[in-house]
Amino acid sequence: MKNTLEIRWHGRGGQGAKTAALLLADVAFKTGQYVQGFPEYGPERMGAPITAFNRISKDEIRVHSNIYDPDYVVVVDETLLHSVDVTAGLKEEGAIIINTPKSAEEIRPLLNGYPGRIVTVDARMISESSLGRNFPNTPMLAAAVAVTGILGRDEFIQDMRASFRHKFAKKPEVIDGNMKALQMAFDAVEEAL
Amino acid sequence: MSAKRIKERMSGNEAVAYAIRQVEPDVMPAFPITPSTEIPQMVSTFIANGQMNTDFIPVESEHSAMSAAIGSEAAGARTMTATSSVGLALMWEELLLAASNRLPIVLTLVNRTLSGPININCDHTDGMGARDTGWIQIYSENNQEAYDNYIQAFPIAEDPEVHLPVMICQDGFITSHAVENIELLEDAPVREFVGTYEPEEFLLNPGNPVSVGPYSVSNYAMEARKAQEDAMVRSKDVILKIGEKFGTLSGRSYGLFEEYKTEDADYIMVIMGSAAGTAKEAVDELREEGVKAGVLKLRVFRPFPEDEIAKALSGCKAAAIMDRCESYNGHGGPLAQEIPAGLFRNHVNIETVSYVYGLAGRDFRVEDVRGIFRDLQDLTENGKTIEQFRYVGLRSKQE
Amino acid sequence: MRTDISNINEQSPYEDLTEGLKLFAGGTAEQFNTGEWRTNTPVFLADKCKQCLLCCPVCPDGAIPVEEGKRLAFDYDHCKGCGICMKVCPFDAIIMKEGIKP
Numbered sequence: 001m002k003n004t005l006e007i008r009w010h011g012r013g014g015q016g017a018k019t020a021a022l023l024l025a026d027v028a029f030k031t032g033q034y035v036q037g038f039p040e041y042g043p044e045r046m047g048a049p050i051t052a053f054n055r056i057s058k059d060e061i062r063v064h065s066n067i068y069d070p071d072y073v074v075v076v077d078e079t080l081l082h083s084v085d086v087t088a089g090l091k092e093e094g095a096i097i098i099n100t101p102k103s104a105e106e107i108r109p110l111l112n113g114y115p116g117r118i119v120t121v122d123a124r125m126i127s128e129s130s131l132g133r134n135f136p137n138t139p140m141l142a143a144a145v146a147v148t149g150i151l152g153r154d155e156f157i158q159d160m161r162a163s164f165r166h167k168f169a170k171k172p173e174v175i176d177g178n179m180k181a182l183q184m185a186f187d188a189v190e191e192a193l
Numbered sequence: 194m195s196a197k198r199i200k201e202r203m204s205g206n207e208a209v210a211y212a213i214r215q216v217e218p219d220v221m222p223a224f225p226i227t228p229s230t231e232i233p234q235m236v237s238t239f240i241a242n243g244q245m246n247t248d249f250i251p252v253e254s255e256h257s258a259m260s261a262a263i264g265s266e267a268a269g270a271r272t273m274t275a276t277s278s279v280g281l282a283l284m285w286e287e288l289l290l291a292a293s294n295r296l297p298i299v300l301t302l303v304n305r306t307l308s309g310p311i312n313i314n315c316d317h318t319d320g321m322g323a324r325d326t327g328w329i330q331i332y333s334e335n336n337q338e339a340y341d342n343y344i345q346a347f348p349i350a351e352d353p354e355v356h357l358p359v360m361i362c363q364d365g366f367i368t369s370h371a372v373e374n375i376e377l378l379e380d381a382p383v384r385e386f387v388g389t390y391e392p393e394e395f396l397l398n399p400g401n402p403v404s405v406g407p408y409s410v411s412n413y414a415m416e417a418r419k420a421q422e423d424a425m426v427r428s429k430d431v432i433l434k435i436g437e438k439f440g441t442l443s444g445r446s447y448g449l450f451e452e453y454k455t456e457d458a459d460y461i462m463v464i465m466g467s468a469a470g471t472a473k474e475a476v477d478e479l480r481e482e483g484v485k486a487g488v489l490k491l492r493v494f495r496p497f498p499e500d501e502i503a504k505a506l507s508g509c510k511a512a513a514i515m516d517r518c519e520s521y522n523g524h525g526g527p528l529a530q531e532i533p534a535g536l537f538r539n540h541v542n543i544e545t546v547s548y549v550y551g552l553a554g555r556d557f558r559v560e561d562v563r564g565i566f567r568d569l570q571d572l573t574e575n576g577k578t579i580e581q582f583r584y585v586g587l588r589s590k591q592e
Numbered sequence: 593m594r595t596d597i598s599n600i601n602e603q604s605p606y607e608d609l610t611e612g613l614k615l616f617a618g619g620t621a622e623q624f625n626t627g628e629w630r631t632n633t634p635v636f637l638a639d640k641c642k643q644c645l646l647c648c649p650v651c652p653d654g655a656i657p658v659e660e661g662k663r664l665a666f667d668y669d670h671c672k673g674c675g676i677c678m679k680v681c682p683f684d685a686i687i688m689k690e691g692i693k694p
Contacts, residue, residue, distance in 0.1 A: 025372045029202040038371035041228070041314065041554070060374075062470030064335075064367050065558040295612035356611060394616045401594075402618030409613050416606030417613045 004057040005148065006067045010086050011076035014046040016137030020076070021052035023141050023163065028056040028150050030159055036061050049084050056150065074144050075099060076123070076136050081107070087114040097143050097189075099123040099136050119147050119192060121185055130180035138178050139185035146189035153186055196382035196442050201375050205333075205368035208340040208375055209275070209301050209361075210235035214245045215383040216347060218299070219270035219390070222250035222261035226280040227313050228365040229303035233275055255280040259287035259298075266296040267405045269395025271347065273298065277365060278305035281319045285326070291358045292327025293421060294406050297350030298358040300328070301343060304466070304517075305365040306553045314554020315365040317466065317517040320494075321527050327421055329359040329428055330495040332465040337375050338492075339363040341445055344378075345435045347387045352435075355428045357421075364467040366554065378443060386442055425496045432493055449498040451490040452505055454480060458487030460569040461506055463532060464515040465491045468550070468557045472515075475562035486566050491528070499535035506536065511544035511569040517551045525549060525582045544572055550585035561585050597623055622670075626653060630673035633694045636666055640685035647677035647686065668694065 007024070011017025018039040025037030036055040042048070053067045071094040075086050078100040087096060095117035098107055104118035111118070123139035131138070145156050160182055164175045203211065210232050213221070223233040239245045248270075252258045258274050266272040276284065281302060291298050306316040320330060329349065333339040339361065346359040363369055394403050409417060433448060440446020453473050455461050462472050469490035479486040489505055489512075491498075506512050514533070516526025524530065525547030533545055546568055551557040565585065571577040595616040600609060610616065641663070648656045648663055655671035657664045678686040 022372050025202060029374065034374050035202055036371055036373050038366075041366045041370065062335075063474045063559060064364070064371070064467040064470050066556050068558070293612060294614070394614070401616070404615035404617075404620075405612070407613050407615065412602040413609065413613060416604075416609050419606045420609060420611070 003059055004055050004061065005072070005150075006070045007054040007056075007072045007074065007144065007148065008067050008070040008090075009052040009054075009074045009076065010080050010084055011050055011052070011137070012046075012080070013048045013050050015076050016135060017050060017074075017076045017140075018052045020074075020137040020141045020144070021054050023160075024054050024144055024150070025056075026163060027141075027145060027156060027159060028054070031151055033058060034061045040066060049080055070094065072097065072144065072148055074140055076140050078102075081110045085112065087111050090114060090116065092116045095119055095147055097121065097140065097147050099140055101125060119143065119189060121188055123185065126181050126184045126188070130184060131174070131177040135181075138181045142182040142185035143189045146186045147193070153190070156186070157183060195444065196378050198443070199377040199379065201377050202372050203336060203375055204231075204370055204372050205336040205339045205363050206231040206303065206370065207235065208336040208377075209343050209363070210239070211377060212340050212343040212383070213247075213273065213301075214239045215378070215380050216271075216273075216344065216387050217245045217384070218247055218273045218347075220248045220250065220262070220265040220272045221274060222252050222258045222265065222272070223274045224252050224255050224258045224276070224280065226255070226277045228305055228315075228369045229275045229277040229280075229301070231369075232301060232303070255283040256287065259284040259291065259300075262298050262300075263287060263291050263294065263296060266291070266298050267294065267395065267403075268397045269392055271351075271390035272296075273300065275301045275303070277303045278307055278313075278319045281323055282307060285323065288323055288326040288328060288358075290406065293417065295356040295421070295424070296358060297347070297356055299343070299346040299350055300358065300360045301339075302360050302362045303365045303369045304362050310553075312553040313365075315367050315467075315517075316552045316554070317362075317526075318519070318552075320360065320362050321516075321518040321520075323360070324495060324527060327357065327425065328495060329355075329357055329425070329432070329493070331359065331361050331432075331493055332491065333361065333363040333368070334467055334469045334490060335368050336363075336371070336373050337445070339368060340375060340377065341439060341443065341447065342492075344383055344386060345432075345439050345447070347390075348435050348438075349428065349432055351390060351392075352428075352431045353393075355424055355431050357424055357428060362466070367467040376443070376445075382442060386439070429493075429496050429498065432496075447492060449491075449493040449501055450505070451488075451492060453488040453490065455487035455489055455505060455509070457485055458508075459485040459510045459573075460513070460566050461487045461489050461509045461511075462513045462515060462562065462565060463489045463491060463502070463506070463528060465494065465528070466517065468515070468517070471557055471559055472562045475559045475566070478559070479563065479566055484566060484570070497531055497535075499531065500539055502532055503535045503539035503541045506532075506543060507539070507541045509543055510573045511546065513565045513569055514545055514547045515565075516547065516549050519549055519552065523582075529582070544569070545581075546572065546579055547582045548585050549583075555586060557585065595620075625669050627655075627667075627669045627671055628692075630668075630671060630692050631690075632673040632675060633668070633689050633692060634666055634671065634673065634675065634678055634686050635689050635694045636663075637685045637687065640683050642683055642685075644682065646680050646682065650676050650680050652676065666694070 529547030
């Protein structure tokens with residue numbers, strides 16, 4: 001797939017990895033690109049490892065298969081590193097973004113010798129401090145946008161405010177917390193880069 | 194009369210629900226089943242929000258959904274429903290009645306396999322199981338085609354030359370749950386395209402009584418079947434006419450199938466649904482490498498365009514016939530039977546290899562397509578023996 | 593598109609039959625002479641009849657017409673000669689006769 005950015009998400013059922021992938025597709029769509037956002041479906045089981053995917057391209061996207069050689073991988077749950085081969089096919093010039101309080105160098109030994117860039121984000125801490133609960137997908141979405149450079153910070157934040165207003169129309173009280181989570185994660189990643 | 198196009202992104206289910214809101218049928222009886230559940234869910238929301246004025250009938254099974262659809266359509270109401278997999282199987286008896294009573298019902302099918310083993314993912318077992326029920330069947334590659342085909346379904350079904358039910362199919366999860374770009378039309382041009390449903394005869398028409406679904410003795414029943422078959426044959430021209438008219442409106446016209454780089458192709462893959470996009474991607478790669486490959490994406494499966502396919506394949510050396518479904522006959526799926534029959538009757542003497550792929554959601558990749566074209570090259574140029582019926586991506590001790 | 597069923601019979605070519613064999617007409621059963629199937633025939637004895645009308649609703653073929661509260665003669669075009677009316681009559685005002693003629 002030439003000229004196509006491919007992203008694979010790893011999470012556990014209920015953590016919102018699928019929602020994050022769909023929101024990322026939304027974000028990229030607003031930049032005028034062709035997008036795909038889709039989960040790999042199985043029986044719906046809370047806690048089971050799940051995968052979701054994004055393709056982003058200037059050209060029309062016709063492929064309808066899963067992603068095996070991603071440019072980027074996002075790991076929403078650190079515990080998956082012990083059971084899922086998250087770096088399978090991941091391009092060396094790409095990057096893996098992991099939700100963990102640990103540093104990139106502490107994580108590297110768990111990644112089957114992956115030589116590329118590792119970005120760690122403490123999404124749990126960010127979520128708990130901004131939302132009061134552990135919803136790691138919101139910070140991980142911001143981290144994915146920051147690392148892939150799909151959209152600049154200000155434009156992204158502005159877009160997401162509009163999306164959240166729509167998504168949380170019935171519970172506007174959570175919008176500010178979510179916005180804060182996005183900003184904190186974006187800043188943390190930019191600082192690390 | 195080209196209409197304004199709205200650039201959006203949405204899943205295949207969202208796209209169909211959006212089209213349903215625009216068409217605003219009179220009645221929708223439905224029972225939820227994965228992966229089409231979102232469609233009745235979204236339509237119910239549109240109705241609750243006052244965005245459309247359709248009578249939604251929550252029924253207790255798919256058998257009842259199709260029964261209610263038959264009654265409603267016969268009564269004179271434009272009627273549609275949605276289902277998947279075993280839901281379609283439970284409708285089976287009624288599917289035949291809808292067609293034999295010549296009722297232009299529209300069903301949006303989100304293709305999913307049937308058990309067993311128990312599985313919720315995509316293949317074409319459901320649609321193919323209903324292939325002899327007398328419904329027109331149109332398959333979609335992506336959310337855009339699911340949307341476009343749905344809008345065209347009503348003018349096709351309701352054409353006086355046709356009066357047959359239409360099934361609009363898209364691949365479960367692969368397109369139904371994937372968010373992709375789409376170009377939508379505004380409500381007004383869609384409504385104008387579909388028009389108002391004004392059946393000449395219908396049950397709820399005081400002073401003009403009608404008997405629907407009579408018992409027919411042997412002296413009549415066979416004649417009725419032949420008339421139904423004639424209508425199916427006639428529908429081909431109507432499908433083409435509507436496909437062209439839709440092109441004038443949207444910039445996207447439709448035929449019985451799409452030919453992608455087949456004109457000078459040595460090797461052609463015949464395939465339906467979402468995998469056709471993957472096949473096109475592989476064809477582009479192969480073309481760059483000097484392999485003359487092409488894709489024939491079958492859109493209209495019923496009526497089956499046998500002669501047209503034979504003609505389209507007549508110039509190639511070998512064709513791969515792709516079924517996302519088993520027929521358990523030892524020789525491949527439904528396409529693997531019908532296409533070679535058409536080649537034989539049209540005296541087109543090319544090599545074919547039949548493949549079963551993507552059963553129960555098995556991923557189908559660009560690499561798989563490349564491997565299949567390699568088989569065709571091996572068969573025609575490298576003098577290798579290739580089995581005439583193969584499974585794609587199967588784990589086997591023999592491979 | 594109204595149907596004239598007198599133009600349709602078991603010799604009609606399929607092109608002349610209606611779509612889905614639907615009948616776009618009402619009361620067409622009247623045009624079907626089921627009386628031909630009769631092998632026994634009820635005979636109405638008017639002098640014994642008290643006009644209780646018990647016979648009318650039990651007739652499966654609606655072959656006992658009623659006007660202004662009184663039953664009339666049998667409709668032999670549609671009577672199949674089942675004899676239910678004879679059974680139900682309390683006054684022996686209906687008798688059954690062998691054959692198709694009263």
